Amino acid sequence: MALHFSKDDEAILAGDQGMGAKMALRIVAETARLMGAPRLIPIASAHIDGALYHGDSGTLFAEKLVEGEAKVAVRSTLNVGALDLMGCSKQRLPPHERDMAKRMMRAYEKMGCEPSWTCSPYQAGHRPALGSDVAWGESNAVVFCNSVLGARTNRYGDFLDIACAIAGRAPDYGLHRTENRRARFVIDVSGLSEQLRRSDVFYPILGTWFGLEMTNDIGVVDGLQGFPNEDNLKAFGAASASSGGVGLFHIAGVTPEAPTVEAALQGQKPERVIRVTIDMVLGALKRLSNATSEAIDAVAIGSPHLSLDEIHALLTLLNDRKVTRPFFACTGRHVLRSIDADGTRSKLESLGITIVADTCVVVTPMLPEGGGVLMTNSGKFAHYATGNTGYSVQYGSLKDCVESAVSGHVIRDGGLWQ
Numbered sequence: 001m002a003l004h005f006s007k008d009d010e011a012i013l014a015g016d017q018g019m020g021a022k023m024a025l026r027i028v029a030e031t032a033r034l035m036g037a038p039r040l041i042p043i044a045s046a047h048i049d050g051a052l053y054h055g056d057s058g059t060l061f062a063e064k065l066v067e068g069e070a071k072v073a074v075r076s077t078l079n080v081g082a083l084d085l086m087g088c089s090k091q092r093l094p095p096h097e098r099d100m101a102k103r104m105m106r107a108y109e110k111m112g113c114e115p116s117w118t119c120s121p122y123q124a125g126h127r128p129a130l131g132s133d134v135a136w137g138e139s140n141a142v143v144f145c146n147s148v149l150g151a152r153t154n155r156y157g158d159f160l161d162i163a164c165a166i167a168g169r170a171p172d173y174g175l176h177r178t179e180n181r182r183a184r185f186v187i188d189v190s191g192l193s194e195q196l197r198r199s200d201v202f203y204p205i206l207g208t209w210f211g212l213e214m215t216n217d218i219g220v221v222d223g224l225q226g227f228p229n230e231d232n233l234k235a236f237g238a239a240s241a242s243s244g245g246v247g248l249f250h251i252a253g254v255t256p257e258a259p260t261v262e263a264a265l266q267g268q269k270p271e272r273v274i275r276v277t278i279d280m281v282l283g284a285l286k287r288l289s290n291a292t293s294e295a296i297d298a299v300a301i302g303s304p305h306l307s308l309d310e311i312h313a314l315l316t317l318l319n320d321r322k323v324t325r326p327f328f329a330c331t332g333r334h335v336l337r338s339i340d341a342d343g344t345r346s347k348l349e350s351l352g353i354t355i356v357a358d359t360c361v362v363v364t365p366m367l368p369e370g371g372g373v374l375m376t377n378s379g380k381f382a383h384y385a386t387g388n389t390g391y392s393v394q395y396g397s398l399k400d401c402v403e404s405a406v407s408g409h410v411i412r413d414g415g416l417w418q
Helices: 007-013 018-034 056-067 097-112 141-151 162-168 200-212 230-243 276-289 308-318 333-341 342-349 379-391 398-407
Strands: 041-042 046-047 074-080 169-171 185-188 221-224 272-275 297-307 325-331 354-356 374-377 390-396
Touching: 007 018, 007 200, 018 041, 018 162, 018 169, 046 169, 074 308, 141 230, 141 297, 162 169, 200 221, 200 230, 200 276, 200 379, 221 398, 230 272, 230 297, 230 342, 230 379, 230 398, 272 297, 276 297, 276 354, 276 379, 276 390, 297 308, 297 398, 308 342, 308 398, 325 333, 333 342, 333 354, 342 354, 374 379, 379 390
Parallel strands: 046 074, 185 221, 185 272, 297 325, 297 374, 325 354, 374 390
Antiparallel strands: 041 169
């Protein structure tokens, strides 16, 4: 199928807007051809994951676009980089890698991208409208954008994301199309206790199970009406996109395309109804912890980045107690500004908390050297930490993480699991 180009597209491909724009549109067009998309569609915004340093080629690619005078055509926020440019925390990148990482970050800013440097752009004011087409990278941002905001994006990988942002176009396929957003499975959690469904510890666990069960299929969860807040949905989506390839989920009565189960199914019958039991939940919980030792060497929270509410919850749970283990709290500079202004940051740092901005502990070397046991309340951290950092993992709630960091060994509230 031949791809149709508009007159504006043809002008860009002819080089009228510079070699950077031409290169970007060629990348988008070739992707459309490979995916069988009949056309390119305009996008309202982009979120760029490709600015995280993984090697010199990524930096050189970005600088090639800058050399070609490329500028983003739509609002484009930036995911985490490899450096904390705010100076809150220290990274152990060697000099060459540090220089290339900084060059990469600056190149994306030169193209007009907003220096947001957060994996939670939706909590930093970047919230595209329901039904709008966008081109977002970063798995948790993609699943949140599709599911909670109801905007439409595929999982745009590194470098395709910036190409779409410069072109202002994306291939018309996948989750941009209404028929591909239909739930095929119903996940019934109504048999679980109300106490568990209200708990923050539950959502990364359920998300882990959901990702493993759904892989990249779409399901609608029933039985959570009135329970999850936005941070819960963030945690659920991040875990499901890490343990599986979930790009979209529906929660009946909660997410915008699922006012009812029937609406999420688009009037069709489900292929399967799965009733989640406590044993299924406990099985997913067990997968999140791979450490055998109850002693912990560090704690890390904030993947996705902590919201202001989560930062304040951390301070409340500490209750003026100092932690006895290195404790990293990752957040965005949008939150950093607030906690600088109200004194929360200084209070947390006085209690031993290291605030991390612009990046996170699993994408750049920051944890104490030598490995050990990392405790976290993040399903995403639990999934990636061992492979990326060498640390084994103990999972728990935010309260569990705080109590464990104060005592130096794992402490969990087992009441939910009785």
